[in-house]
Amino acid sequence: MKFERIKSEGLAHLSYFIGSEDEAIVIDPRRDCQVYAELARREGMNIKYIFETHRNEDYIIGSLELKKLTGAEIYHGHGVNFKYGNYLNEGKEFDFGSMKLMALHTPGHTDESMSYALTDLDTGKEPVMVFTGDALFVGDTGRTDLYGPEEAPRLAANLYDSIFNKILPLGDGVILCPAHGAGSVCGGAIAKRDYSTLGLERIQNPALQKTKKEEFIKFKLEEQLEFPPYFMKMEQYNLQGPPLLQDLPVPKLFSPEEFRVEMEKGAVVVDTRMPHSFGGAHIRNSYSIWLGGVPSFAGWLLPYNKPILVVLEEKEHLETAARYLIRLGYDNIAGFLKGGIAAWYMKALPVDGFNFISVHDLKNELEKHEEMTLLDVRKKKEWAEGHIQGAKHIYIGELEENLDQVPKDSRVIVYCDSSRRSSIAASILKKHGYNNVYNVLGSMTAWKNAGYGTVK
Amino acid sequence: MKFERIKSEGLAHLSYFIGSEDEAIVIDPRRDCQVYAELARREGMNIKYIFETHRNEDYIIGSLELKKLTGAEIYHGHGVNFKYGNYLNEGKEFDFGSMKLMALHTPGHTDESMSYALTDLDTGKEPVMVFTGDALFVGDTGRTDLYGPEEAPRLAANLYDSIFNKILPLGDGVILCPAHGAGSVCGGAIAKRDYSTLGLERIQNPALQKTKKEEFIKFKLEEQLEFPPYFMKMEQYNLQGPPLLQDLPVPKLFSPEEFRVEMEKGAVVVDTRMPHSFGGAHIRNSYSIWLGGVPSFAGWLLPYNKPILVVLEEKEHLETAARYLIRLGYDNIAGFLKGGIAAWYMKALPVDGFNFISVHDLKNELEKHEEMTLLDVRKKKEWAEGHIQGAKHIYIGELEENLDQVPKDSRVIVYCDSSRRSSIAASILKKHGYNNVYNVLGSMTAWKNAGYGTVK
Amino acid sequence: MKFERIKSEGLAHLSYFIGSEDEAIVIDPRRDCQVYAELARREGMNIKYIFETHRNEDYIIGSLELKKLTGAEIYHGHGVNFKYGNYLNEGKEFDFGSMKLMALHTPGHTDESMSYALTDLDTGKEPVMVFTGDALFVGDTGRTDLYGPEEAPRLAANLYDSIFNKILPLGDGVILCPAHGAGSVCGGAIAKRDYSTLGLERIQNPALQKTKKEEFIKFKLEEQLEFPPYFMKMEQYNLQGPPLLQDLPVPKLFSPEEFRVEMEKGAVVVDTRMPHSFGGAHIRNSYSIWLGGVPSFAGWLLPYNKPILVVLEEKEHLETAARYLIRLGYDNIAGFLKGGIAAWYMKALPVDGFNFISVHDLKNELEKHEEMTLLDVRKKKEWAEGHIQGAKHIYIGELEENLDQVPKDSRVIVYCDSSRRSSIAASILKKHGYNNVYNVLGSMTAWKNAGYGTVK
Amino acid sequence: MKFERIKSEGLAHLSYFIGSEDEAIVIDPRRDCQVYAELARREGMNIKYIFETHRNEDYIIGSLELKKLTGAEIYHGHGVNFKYGNYLNEGKEFDFGSMKLMALHTPGHTDESMSYALTDLDTGKEPVMVFTGDALFVGDTGRTDLYGPEEAPRLAANLYDSIFNKILPLGDGVILCPAHGAGSVCGGAIAKRDYSTLGLERIQNPALQKTKKEEFIKFKLEEQLEFPPYFMKMEQYNLQGPPLLQDLPVPKLFSPEEFRVEMEKGAVVVDTRMPHSFGGAHIRNSYSIWLGGVPSFAGWLLPYNKPILVVLEEKEHLETAARYLIRLGYDNIAGFLKGGIAAWYMKALPVDGFNFISVHDLKNELEKHEEMTLLDVRKKKEWAEGHIQGAKHIYIGELEENLDQVPKDSRVIVYCDSSRRSSIAASILKKHGYNNVYNVLGSMTAWKNAGYGTVK
DSSP states (O other): EEEEEEETTTTTEEEEEETTTEEEEEEESSSSSSHHHHEEEEEEEEEEEESSSOOSSSSSSSSSHHHHHHHHHHESSSOOOOSSSSSEEETTTEEEEEEEEEEEEEESSTTOOOEEEEEETTTOEEEEEEETTTSEEETEEEOOTTTTTTOOOHHHHHHHHHIIIIIIGGOOEEEEESBBTTTTTTOSSOOSSEEHHHHHHHHHGGGGGGHHHHHHHHHHHHHOOOOTTTHHHHHHHHHHHHOOSSOOOOEEEEOOOHHHHHHHHTOEEEESSOOHHHHHSTTTTOOOOOOGGGHHHHHHOSSSSEEEEEEEESSGGGHHHHHHHHHHTTTOOEEEEETTHHHHTTTOOOOOEEEEEEEHHHHHHTTTTTTEEEEEEEEEEHHHHHTTTEEEEEEEEGGGGGGGSSSSSSEEEEOOSHHHHHHHHHHHHHHTTTSSEEETTTTTHHHHHHOOOOOO | EEEEEEEEEEEEEEEEEETTTTTEEEOOBBBTTHHHHHHHHHHHHEEHHHHOOOOOSOOOOOOOHHHHHHHOEEEEEEESSOOSSEHHHHHHHEEEEEEEEEEEEESSEEEEEEEEEEEETTTSSSEEEEEEEEETTTTTOOOOTTTTTHHHHHHHHHHHIIIIIGGGOOOOOOOEESHHHHHTOOOOOSSOOOEHHHHHHHHHHHGOOSSSSSHHHHHTTTOOOOOOOOHHHHHHHHHHHHOSSSOOOOOOOEEEHHHHHHTTTTOOEEOOHHHHHHSSSSEETTTTTGGGGHHHHHHOOOOOOOOOEEEEESSGGGHHHHHHHHTTTTTEEEEEEEEHHHHHHHOOEEEEEOOOEOHHHHHHHTTTOOOEEEESSOOHHHHHTOOOOEEEEOOOOGTTGGGGGGSSSSOOOOOOSSHHHHHHHHHHHHHTOOOOEETTTTHHHEEEEEEEOOOO | EEEEEEEEEETTTTEEEEEEEEEEEEESSSSTTHHHHHHHHHHHHHEEEOOOOOOOOOSSSHHHHHHHHHHEEEEESSSSSSSSSSEEOOEEEEETTTTTEEEOOOSSSSSTTTEEEETTTTTOSSEEEEETTEEETTTTTTTOOOOOTHHHHHHHHHHHIIIIIIIGOOOOOOOHHHHHSSTTTTOOOOOOOEEHHHHHHHHOOOOOOOHHHHHHHHHTTOOOOOOOOOOHHHHHHHHOOOOSSSSSSEEEOOOHHHHHHHTOOOOOEESSHHHHHHHHHHTTTOEOOOGGGGHHHHHHHHOOOEEEEEEEGGGGGGHHHHHHHHTTTTOOOOEEEEEOOOOOOTTOOOOOOEEEEOOHHHHHHTTTTOOOOOEOOOOOHHHHBBTTOOOOOOOOGGTGGGGSSOOOSSSSEEEOOSSHHHHHHHHHHHHHTTSSSEEETHHHHHHHHHTTTOBB | EEEEEETTTTTEEEEEEEEEEEEEESOOOSSTTHHHHHHHHHHEEEEEEEEEEOOOOSOOOHHHHHHHHOEEEEEEESSOOOOSEEEOOOEEEEEEETEEEEEEEEEESSOOOOEEEEEETHHHHHHEEEEESSSTTEEEOOOOOOOOTTTTHHHHHHHHIIIIIIIIGGTTEEEEEEEEOTTTTTTTSSSSSHHHHHHHHHOOGGGGOOOHHHHHHHEEEEEEOOOTHHHHHHHHHHHHHHOOSSSOOOOOEOHHHHHHHHHHOOOOOOOOOOOOHHHHSTTTTOOOOOOGHHHHHHHHOOOOOOOEEESSSSSHHHHHHHHHHHHTTTOOOEEEETHHHHHHHTOOOOOOOEEEEEEHHHHHHHTOOOOOOEESOHHHHHHTTOTTTTTEEOOGGGGGGGGSSSOSSEEEEEESSSSSHHHHHHHHHHHOOOOOOEEETTTTHHHHHOOOOOOO
């Protein structure tokens, strides 16, 4: 048996390749899907089936792409009007090698959500693994707020039934294979450990301690999760079948002058360097999204209808940046800046800097009651767990629409947990004409490490 | 959390790298241990501890080698007189990152065998994984015959206690991490699936269905496992601490003439090509052990006190062959044949061929009662499950000492399950002057696929 | 300046990537052209131009493929009716970075052949390199027989002019960059060294010692070079523009049974293992062409209108085999045998063996005047330089059409220089019903190494 | 024939692997010499000889290291008192495969300098390549100032004889293989093209246009080249034989707190990020040397007797940084900062920023006669070719000893050609208590691109 958990960083998306003898299946493939075809080739296996756990909202599914590459058949659940693939019913079984996969309808995250239980016929009839999609994670359960607040109680009730009446009864010894790990926007409290079992979750997963249905529903309804605007786009793509890629795009290299011309024609610039490097020197009007943050934040900020230009710290980052963007459906990458920011400033083109402030200086200024707008751009949940006294909260993803709450004439000091999201915020503010913006170096982490207090 | 299962092919040895935050541990490292150091470097972690589950008998442990590379501390169980590392007591705990590892004394396979239970402090107090060494495998349990038949009942009783009273009580949801997968000489029935849990083993593992102690002991005592002679060497090395390697050896390239000179001076030749290629043309007096079989069969045949020469199908196989040999302590690799067998025969040097016989022809000849010695060289267990009528059984590992049972003047036809072990047998026979030797192409697998019957 | 010589093994085809500052050109790209795009990406360069030296006859040019990938413009010489790209005139110049490339019309190998002289404007006005296509090689000159014997004198005269009046006058210090290295079917005597200059060729190249035009023409007309039938196909493709690939094909994996079905439906099998392995066991009716020989011999034997099936020694060879075949336009690869020949014989499917004979036994039999047809399948040139007394000569590429010259009822013993081409020959003979075929192990090389004599 | 030019970036050091049949030689190996052993293994060759062109002064030679790995013999010229290897005489010949290498004594750069002429016996008796060490480069000749101004005329005269009477007479068609490419500290005007011939140099190399001996000597004596202090260390090492490495060191990972402790105990910090990133945030008292500049500038600034700590932009840069440092003999790398600068500031540890000034603002301020010290830290040659009016010149390598020339109380604005060397300068000034330091973004390149004038 060949079992591979393929993790797409940033999205924290987990997909699975399972092979037995010379047949294999893939669960929830990502869009840049050569990885599965290569595994199959290396192992001497043919990919027979592709299973989707649900119509994903946070990334583009690679089923059609992988089908094109391998000829495998696609299956997904009933309930939404998929324009490709085959529908599944509860209980349908699939054989490959000496393995058997059985479909279970497990609604709650979405109505058409499926789980898949895997049996190893060589060792017994009991399932050995279960692929739960966004129903059950390690340490968390799938969000039930995607259809809006009115539908949430119904979805939470469905999820309760799916987990307690279908998934957990498979047995404590069953290995849990969810669709996301820590860091995903699809769950707020997923554990950092990707390896678990139903038995472990039954006793350790906080949500599963709510064994009474009403308690569970209440617990779910109290969750406060952000809803990035690109979700709508993903849902649409994953229903229709997204455009085929064939291969990773090869973005053009632009010289500084060419880059500038593209900008003037309306292209949007995203700079994937770290805050300290972006702060040192950057192109005016560019968004700062550090490379690792692109999967989570590009979908809040970048448009689908304008060309995207990229500034990189190292040209080796290009492939990663391109993968991250196309996984979110950004097929509109125009190109990247040849030679990076250094090439730009060596052409004497206009460069912006950035002010950093240390937590020590910030503390000092707060004590002296210096004038400032102190902006906390973390998630609601983080804010609720403790923030700096005097701060104002606007979540980074919602900042651009709430600029009226930030006075333009004052000094604005932004923080998050690390200075990375606050770098995004600072770049948004500067794009909108704020000229006196500071990013707090180390942000809340440094603040706490310095021993300074927070309020709730 | 970073978790990596490192599988050493052939030996089917499983070692583990577990990291949390910036600290990591390694369990049962192999001798060519750069793999762990590279993982640590890539993840930005320092390896803090090395744990051995027991004094291994089937490969050389890499603890000392890895300690030299990283400075990590070595731990192992009480009961044998280790010349390096630190002793452990039951219940001793180790912290790294947000993980905790606890030592459990689980004798049975050997007296000093330890298991290690891992707790993820981020999610709860119950253990999430257990590293069982050779106590409990997926689908099998550790052999209890290593101290000889007199000690076996005691060891089997100990193993029963270790499994039923210490390991299984950790909980059904605990992930099982054993020291071997299918194909290891340390277990006869290990499952092909490397992923399991205590709950799955409790209900699917054949040995664990013997829940009464006496039944379990009886079950263990009935096992018939081969005992390769190199085990003694491994035990000695793993007690004393094996010689340090520093890096993989770079074996010399010998021209055909130089190779011949080395042979004449007493070097032993092992040819790692597949049977069909070895059969086509090979150097007289060489052992045929296909590359993938080197970890299992070199230890039966190759000496530690004479230089070893290697013939490869592809020069790219050199590194694999060298790794396989040094994992068994064969530091006496002299070199390999430059240009392979083709270089040899292009020098007009003497070459032997090999006779193959198809299962159809064999069936035909058996029906006609043609004269032959039909030799089955599989394991006792395979023989017992069904063999060709009229065959004689000598296990491949014991053939060289039992040649008196094989008449030299008759035609000898050898089979195994696939033709690979029978190729070893044929090469042994030819080395000892048998001139009329045939290898059955496809052997028992082909025999059965052709629909021919077997007897028990 | 970035300069890369990309050698396609087997074809011994040399293509070139030359970059300066952020612009690059490619000369004579191969069909699997990702290599150039990756170089460009790694170096941060845009490929601006693609130059063809002539309409190649021995492989499929990758210009269109690379243009699709990069948008670069294609240029080639006048004189044949290309259906793509732009025509060039003598003297046309192209700038990229601080380099300049100038086109020179150098007919002789073909009428439209071009050479390209490269100047480094940073260091001076004199050319520093010249890309001569098939006009001038290291140690050899391009063949002039492609238009048939009537046109050969004219082409040889043209080549003389091109070399002596256009190329050599560029200067002794100019670095020579030809389109082929040793082993190409486009030249019979190309040196093993790929690095040379016009000055070195002027004094060391045998053809260039014929400084008088008539002598040179006479020398060229005496060349005896083989003309593989696939040349016609290549010329047609390279005129029209070959079909676009997008990426390497992913051939299907066939189980032995599926493979057999494909064979029965008319697919042609090519087995890329070495002679000793093929000889040990192979599928009846398969062609034996060792992997490294595929670029040179597939074009003699394999059809373009039937599916091709491949048997490999190692599954890692698949990519190489696929590349070799698609470079010759074999887009009809159906798939390969999963598990190789061992999977086949483990299914008890019919297998053929092969007889080898050592040079010592051959000598012996010849001395005893044993009955046999001794067949030499080497090139005319090799045969002329010395062969075994009593042998008959038929070039391997022409054997299939000349089987009437080989008596079917006698024993046939085949040799070449190494046993690889004779393995092809033996496989052809067996396909055509010859049952008593021997391949001479080590062939002429072993014969000479054994000290046995030859005749001319 | 196998020919590989191995370029060590930064040092722009060229070493060569030349193989023929199954024997190979290496010329001027670098210290991290696994690259040659791997080439040999891949090609199936044994390295027979190692040749040094001279006692190098700019990097540590890897001859002893490679000898240990492969057993090859080392050769170098007479004249200095080498503690290892064998001496060579003019005219000594070495055979390997079908190649011949002949030693030529070519003093001038140093007294014991050797060149090596390579003949391909397969194609003729004339040499085809020449390995000239630091005697003759593409576009330049070796420096003759290493023994001090008194010896320079004698060395220049020797070099004239070596080039004009020994090297050039080998023939215009001979391929030139020097020991350095553009960017080396061993030559001021080496061409960006690494590929040349004696014929091309004869007509294009500026120094070789001085065909009269006196002119040539005069030309050489006018050269102004910097002399980094680490040269002395290299000469000593390369005479004695440097300490053996075995393998690349694995530097320790330090947490920010551990890193700080090491600093307090006296370790020196080098930060290999780009100026814009270093400028954004860095650790007080660290040297800024961008990664690509380490080979050229570490030797000016870093001590051999204190531990070295490294800050990296990406942890993937570690290997490159380690290679660069050990090539200069910095075996005193203590470790690097885990998590980079972000980990540092998230611990609320003290961070310094940096002021950048654009060329436009600089121009403006100069026109307004604002008070400042404008410091040009480029080479004497660059300064002489044009600088900003009002600037003061101190070469970056000599800044630390000439701080008395820079007033501490004024604002200091530093420029080079790109902002990278000025970032080094700025970091030196800050280490020495200058608090008002600016780096000119884009420096002279931006200045010129902006159309601003220079003076000589």
